[in-house]
Amino acid sequence: MTPLDAMLTILREEGVDRVFGNPGTTELPFLDALTDAEDIEYVLGVQEASVVAMADGYARATGRPAFVSLHVAAGLANGLVGLLNxxxxxxxxxxxxxxxDRRHLVQDPMLSGDLVGLARPAVKHVFDVQHGYDLPVMLRRAFALAVQPPAGPVFLSVPMDLLDEDTPVEVPDRSVLAPQGPATEVAAAARLLAGAERPVIVAGDGVGRDGAVAELVALAEALGAAVYHQPMHDALDFPFTHPLHQGALAPVNAEIRATLSPYDVVLVVGAHAFTPHHYSPGSPVPETATVIQLDPDPGEPGRAFPVSLGLVGAIRPTLAALAGELTGRVTAAGERTDALRRAAELRRALVESEVLAGYGPAPLDPLSAAHAVAAALPDDAVVLEEAITTGLKLRExxxxEAPGSLLHTVGGGLGWGVGGAVGHRLGDPRRPVVAVLGDGCTMFGLQGLWSAARYGVPVTFVVMNNGEYRTLKHTLDDRDSRATRAGHYPGLDLGPPRLDFTRAAAFFGVESVRVTDPRHLSEVVAKAVQGDSPLLIEVPITAHADEG
Known part of the structure; x- marks a missing residue:
């Protein structure tokens, strides 16, 4: 078996049925081999950032590693934002x-570069393949490392001439590894939680990734504990409709600490260090609290803040074990749940009042626009959010309720949303995908629309167009900046005139519509999610200067 034959064999055995790529000369041997590989589809993107975003969405939908083929140093550089995400x-x-080709690397040929050095800061591990007999071993290792906690992208540099070799190589068998089991010291954790007077749970994205939402709900109900999503969470880790759900923590240590300060026992589940955005001094957890942290990655508990008890193990069976230990033991659970339900109902009523007050013709109030989208979603919808400021309002x-119904990237590299939505719908065609995007985010990933049109992927793209980088203006306002006092924000406006996304959609072959009011938006979204082709919906929303 040649190195190239071995590569295709391993892809099949690892469950790869699609390759996401943008090809060049150095990938031609691989591309040529796919001619006879009818069971592996090549999904083309016209820019590498969109390619990696599609693969990201696909991996999340299928639950297995996605395979990406990039082109030399330049293509890798374009894909780095997606790898960081x-x-x-x-x-x-x-x-x-x-x-x-290795035979003329000494001449520093066109397109060559230090691929391993370029990729290393953006991925979990790198392999510099230099021998045909090493390719099968390294590729097999790459698939294993990609899913090992903490999961992430793994990179291989593969010279063009190596794939042309006829040298026979051996393919190592795929190893079958037992899944990670529950953490030890569950009984000790249960005692600390049972003794809490004011327990709180921080639901991290590890909960959603591990399919452990139901188990976390059972534990929270056994305790009557308030539940907060981790800051800028990527997934649904707890049902938004549940009376114990208190929203998401802010991505600032001081605000996290203030929110958690009323509680005496804090259980952090599958959250990576709370991923703060803006700096503030001090720990995110109160010094007076007893902190329990559960994570499948042994490097996580105690890494960013001290813990009273660190648990390392698979999240789903550990939460199930904790719920089993605590169900029926906490007499105050019902009273706590009733109080939190009343508080949640009050918050929702206040938001609904604000929404109705903001309903009006375009440009729409951002909260009302978000509400119009949310009101039109079917129960099985997947919402992909990359809308920054409007995205925060959308989450309100x-x-x-359904696991897997929210997608985001805490990586923060803009342009992920369009490609991510396309990839997710390819990976799970059963559920409609609605991507709610900011205008700036859309511009970074616009080329992904081409793939949506080419493959007829029925995604609804909702572009919130305020003609500015609003989140940066808000940050300057919070700093009482010179820009705020002058009413002039250099480099933060995308108009006038505002970008016309209906024309951009037409260029890539995607149908589009511009809405006129919130009810029109709801009607268009409700119809689009039942369609069989992509649709871009442009939503003019108020700009920073128009806010009351």
């Missing part, structure tokens, strides 16, 4: 890039 979001990817009005 995948690493932050713990998305398993196996990524290759074709290196130039979403009533999502």
């Amino acid at each position: 995948a690493r932050r979001s713990r998305t398993p990817l196996v990524v290759t890039a074709g290196q130039q 009005v979403l009533r999502l």
Whole structure:
């Protein structure tokens, strides 16, 4: 078996049925081999950032590593933003890039470069393949490492001439590994939780990734504990409709600490260090609290803040064991749940009042626009959010319950949303995908619309168009900046005139519509999610200067 034959064999055995790529000369041997591989589809993207984003969405939908083929140093550089996002979001990817022919690397040929050095800061592990007999071993290792906690992207540099070799190589068998079991010291954790007077749970994205939402609900109900999502969470880790759900923590240590300060026992489940955005001094957890942290990654508990008890193990069976220990033992659980239900109902009523007050013609109030989208979603919808400021408002009005119904990237590299939505719908065609995007985010990933049109992927793209980088203006306002006092924000406006996304959609072959009011938006979204082709909905929303 040649190195190239071995590569295809391993892809099949690892469950790869699609390759996401943008090809070049150094990938031609691989591309040529796919001619006879009818069971592996090549999904083409016209820019590498969109390619990696599609693979990210696909991996999340299928639950297995997605395979990416990039082109030399330039293509890898274009894909780095997606790799950074995948690493932050713990998305398993196996990524290759074709290196130039080794026989003339000494001449520093066109397109060559230090692929391994370029990729190393953005991925979990790198392999510099230099021998045909090493390729099967390294590729097999890459798939294993991609899913090992903490999951993430793994990169291989593969020279063009290596794939042309006829040298026979051996393919190592795929190893079958037992899944990680529950953590030890569950009984000790249960005692600490049972003794709490004011328990709180921080639901991290490890809960959603491990399919452990039901188990976390059972534990929270056994305790009557308030539940907060981790800051900027990537997934649905607890049902938004549940009376114990208190929303998401802010991505600032001081605000997290203030929110958690009323509680005496804090259980942090599957959250990576709370991923703060803006700096503030001090720990995110109160010094007076007893902190229990559960994570499948042994490097996580106690890494960013001290813990009273660190648990290392698979999240789902550990939560199930904790719920089993505590169910029926906590007499105050019902009283706590009733109080939290009343508080949640009050918050929802206040938001609904604000929503109705903001309903009006375009440009729409951002909260009302978000509410109009949320009101039109079917129960099985997957909402992908990359809308920054409007996205925060969207989370206030979403009533999502089903696991897997929310997608985001805590990586923060803009342009992920369009490709991520396309990849997710390819990976799970059973559920409609609605991507709620900011105008700036859409511009970074616009080329992904081409793939949506080419493959007829029925995604609803909702672009919130305020003609500005609003989140940066808000940050300057919070700093009482010179820009705020002058009413002039250099480099933060995308108009006038505002970008016309209906024309951009037409260029890539995607149908579009511009809405006129919130009810029109709800009607268009409700119809679009039943369709069989992509649709872009442009939503003019108020700009920073128009806010009351």
